[in-house]
Amino acid sequence: MDRPMRLGLAGLGTVGASLARLLTTKRDAYALRAGRPIEIVAVSVRDRSKDRGVDLSAVEWFDDPVALATRGEIDLFVELVGGSQGAALDSVKAALNRGIPVVTANKALLAHHGVQLAKLAQRKGTTIFFEAAAAGGIPIIKTMREALRGNDVSRVYGILNGTCNYMLTRMEKEGIAFEDCLADAQRLGYAEADPTFDIGGFDAAHKLALLTSLAFGCEIDLESIFIEGISSVTNEDIEAAAELGYRVKLLAVAQRTETGIEQRVHPTMIPAHSALAQVDGVTNAVAVDTDLLGSILLVGPGAGGNATASAVLSDIIDAANGVTMPTFAVDPANLVPYRKARMRAHEGGYYIRLSVLDRVGAFASIARRMAENAISLESIVQRKREGEGDRETAPVILITHETTEAAVRKALDAVSRDGHLKGEPRMIRIEALD
Amino acid sequence: MDRPMRLGLAGLGTVGASLARLLTTKRDAYALRAGRPIEIVAVSVRDRSKDRGVDLSAVEWFDDPVALATRGEIDLFVELVGGSQGAALDSVKAALNRGIPVVTANKALLAHHGVQLAKLAQRKGTTIFFEAAAAGGIPIIKTMREALRGNDVSRVYGILNGTCNYMLTRMEKEGIAFEDCLADAQRLGYAEADPTFDIGGFDAAHKLALLTSLAFGCEIDLESIFIEGISSVTNEDIEAAAELGYRVKLLAVAQRTETGIEQRVHPTMIPAHSALAQVDGVTNAVAVDTDLLGSILLVGPGAGGNATASAVLSDIIDAANGVTMPTFAVDPANLVPYRKARMRAHEGGYYIRLSVLDRVGAFASIARRMAENAISLESIVQRKREGEGDRETAPVILITHETTEAAVRKALDAVSRDGHLKGEPRMIRIEALD
Known part of the structure; x- marks a missing residue:
């Protein structure tokens, strides 16, 4: 020896x-x-x-x-x-x-x-x-740096923050409010005293930045990541998602598009019957879509002393075996500059929740704003009314067919200006999984 | 360069x-x-x-x-x-x-x-x-040989044969009979003209033999694997499983027990809400339970020219990078002999389906045989009667609490001998997932 x-x-x-x-x-x-x-x-x-x-x-x-x-x-x-x-x-x-x-x-x-x-x-x-x-005990770095080298990656995405996934899981399964979940997570040591880094999506963004480089052979660009945390997700959203066959997860996604590479972290609705949707609690999961494989999915513990030590040990034993390779899979001189795809160009389905004031013509006006922006609707659900008299509102949920972020933002701005809403419109992006 | x-x-x-x-x-x-x-x-x-x-x-x-x-x-x-x-x-x-x-x-x-x-x-x-x-495009060899080296493995298991999973998925989702599924699988190129190697569980067993060695640092022992194929699984079993909250998959399992290492390939009932249960069609999946990680799960394509080429390419590029390591993770001189745990010592829950003849005392007799073998029952479902007159039977489904294979076999032998059944008892093992 x-x-x-x-x-x-x-x-x-x-x-x-x-x-x-x-x-x-x-x-x-x-x-x-x-x-x-x-x-x-x-x-x-x-x-x-x-x-x-x-x-x-x-x-x-x-x-x-x-x-x-x-x-x-x-x-x-x-x-x-x-x-x-x-x-x-x-x-x-x-x-x-x-x-x-x-x-x-x-x-x-x-x-x-x-x-x-x-x-x-x-x-x-x-x-x-x-x-x-990234992703604690899940061997996603080794998988992307070594196992997938024959492939061209089109998208890498996953549940990269255990705190958020724990909270969203409890909000869904037990109907507990966001603030109560957060307090529990802090008591259990799943969330820091200042939870911003986790629930604001920044922790997931840091991990995504590394996966993006490995996926696309590009330089790391943390600053370009579009980040939206989970603090605006309500129990009503989660409930409505469930009724429509979806679950809400904080996803981190890097995706090659025609205009560049999208990097985004945001609450996302995914099909309830997908394997990814079954990933509950502090567990993490990462999926990679490639030309040769279609899609692979890795699920495992994202944090914890032993799980993280497991990942460190795998690296130590590789080093002991004399493994050397470029840190981000290719010679860093050959990493291409990161070419950002603007978030407004993002294409996908959207969940939109509006509190519509009970006025004649309100709904027609909303429908017109969607049509003006070429947004077609897959489903429309009106839930039971809330409030009283003049301030009575009807929560209306729209699921759009594939459209662009720019169109949705423009339509929602117009709807807001029209004065038929109580409060701001809510929007959650839908991720298509195969 | x-x-x-x-x-x-x-x-x-x-x-x-x-x-x-x-x-x-x-x-x-x-x-x-x-x-x-x-x-x-x-x-x-x-x-x-x-x-x-x-x-x-x-x-x-x-x-x-x-x-x-x-x-x-x-x-x-x-x-x-x-x-x-x-x-x-x-x-x-x-x-x-x-x-x-x-x-x-x-x-x-x-x-x-x-x-x-x-x-x-x-x-x-x-x-x-x-x-x-093993498992085509899923990097399970690299994961076990390299990424998990800090861990001690207690169990490795998965869906390792796409043909069987395709057939079981269609039997479940479309209610199609086994023979018709097989014919379709053959027409689509998912099954060979002689399908025995796949549907008999032998293909999965070959793959399991390799994973067992990597998991437990032992010599390969293909001959010791307990193998039961899917040809005896009926639509009725799959339907009854669904009613009880399970799905039926052909699992390959290697597990450390007190008496040695179990290696087994058989139709298995797993919880319908587990991530593994969502793995449909020709897709493969492998899970590994370890001391440091708890459990990780890898899901991806198990076959196909490009998916398999992806795995070969990862090896080729490793070789090009000068990676050398012992083929089965440790110096083969240090592989320990395989110590077989006998299948009769297997512990787990069981699904049992009996066609009980409509006679006074039949059910009491069955219950007594179970009790005699210290088998306690988690649930008992009697489904609608079949046949007529003297030959009228009631399909009875028993789910046992954890017991041993030996006890179940002994109980079922006794029940058969008692003469209250039409045909042979059917039994499907239940795998506990965390």
Whole structure:
């Protein structure tokens, strides 16, 4: 058996501590699978005294990740510090500059600096592994970077945020209001004290940015992603969706279109009988549409110490086996610039919910605005009236045939201006699945 | 860019011809993704004259695969000949003996000779890639061999035969009888003229044998697999399953138990609302239960020229990138002997369908036989009577709580002997999914 692979581990939070414990308890099994022992020889953490359930007394301790990456006698640098700047960025650069491969779970780091870091890795003849940076325990990075290389991808999409999916699932199954779901998610540790990053769609967008690059061989462009979170989704929407044969999920979608590549994160209605619609709770799922395969779907845990450690371990063992490859599947010099398709050009079906004031001609006026914008309707449902007297409203739900985002926005603006609505129109995009 | 990888291709059937076309039409893209051009320099086929939609005039032609593998000036040998003996076996051995890596889609070859060939590959410092040998376009081999290496697997299971799944789906959705479904499947090219290999469960068993080795680090043991095909599944079973909240699928399951490893292929009832139950038609799906991940599920096309070529291409590009690893994830010297768990020790729920003759005491007698074997019943459904007079029967459906195969067989033998039944009892195993 070859000499041990010496591992430097920056960060001993939930994932890092799981990883350290697993590398100890499963040491022999991993040595067999990697063809050589894997040893943590150096760590960096802020607080040395904390009990992490693993004996690290024999390893070298560094005060900061950059010192570890710069001076540690290591063959592999594992970055579990987090953050898109500062110690994470500097330590990864330091390791790559020494030609040391890097394993990271840091989606923010790569979404912001991925191409630059990939170029540095390429120059130094090494690789950044990042299986844990998207969809946790689901091997979507390996699948896209390696398994689908014979294919041309037309769309990658999925449920990439467990917090949102947990909340939408409970809202649907138990009829609980958004705010109560959020409070529960926070109590259970599924949501942060400041939940904006998750429920605003930003976490999913970071992951999508990486998948887009792998799918289309393009540079990463986080800023171009259209992002709409789940905070405006109501129980009424979810209920109406169910009646129409749909379920509501926060989907992240990257799709090749005639005008460029769409990247979007938003609440989405998908057919209730699709496999993707069965993905409930904190589980994640990613689907890829390609020329050779049609469609494949991967479902699994999107977060958690052990699930994320599983992804990190797969990268570590690849590195131990001497695997090197371009970080984003092709030489970064060959990544094409990201060509953005404008969201207004997005084509699809739409769910529209209006609170229509009880006035003569209101409905005719709405129908006319749709027709003016060449929007044809697949179904129209009027639900039971709400309110009283002058302010009595009828919730009206429209499902459109395929149309454009621009047409829908224009029609809804006109409907709003016509003064027949109480409040703003609500709209949820429908994703066609095969 | 490095020098081209020279590829020798044995077999130009559906998959081989797809592969040859793709390597021509996508030549530049693949060169980018592999880091070097991939060139077919030699082929072997029986019939040179057939038009395969690709220009192979510049390559060297061999009369047989063994000659190609023995004398071809190649860096990689792609075996798409098929069969567990003869030319397939001899040519793969010849290539490995020269230290040349092999890509194969041949499940029968590996299910019968996999360990022997893996040892040869290991001695010669090379690798057998076989992504296409199980579940077609689904990257389950890469996932198990690489992505899950941090995990200990407790169960791997899935829908591994598209023909059976197509037939069961149509039987369910359209109420068509087994024989008519089979005739349609044959007309559409989803089933062979002799369909035994597919509908008898043997095809799925071959694939399962490979997954079992990857899951549990054990030697391959095709002969130990318990196999029951779908030909005894009736529309009545499928209908009754639906009423009880289940769907019927041909599942292949390998599972670690206290007494060893179970390997079994049989019609199975799974919860109708599970993601696996939504897998319809010729689509395949594989799920893996592990210690770190809980469960992951992969869904995609299980067959077809392009889907299989996609898997072969992923292997080819891995080989071009210089990836080497033990064929079955660990050094074959470290594969443990397969320790068989006897099918009679299998634990699970059971669906039992009896045609009970209309006699006083019949039902009491059946209930007593169940109790005698410590089988407790979750539900009992009596469906509408059939036949007339003395031969009038009532179809009775029992769903058991978890029990053992031995207990169920013993109880059903006793019930049969008691003489209250018309025909044989029918039994379908229920698989618990999380």
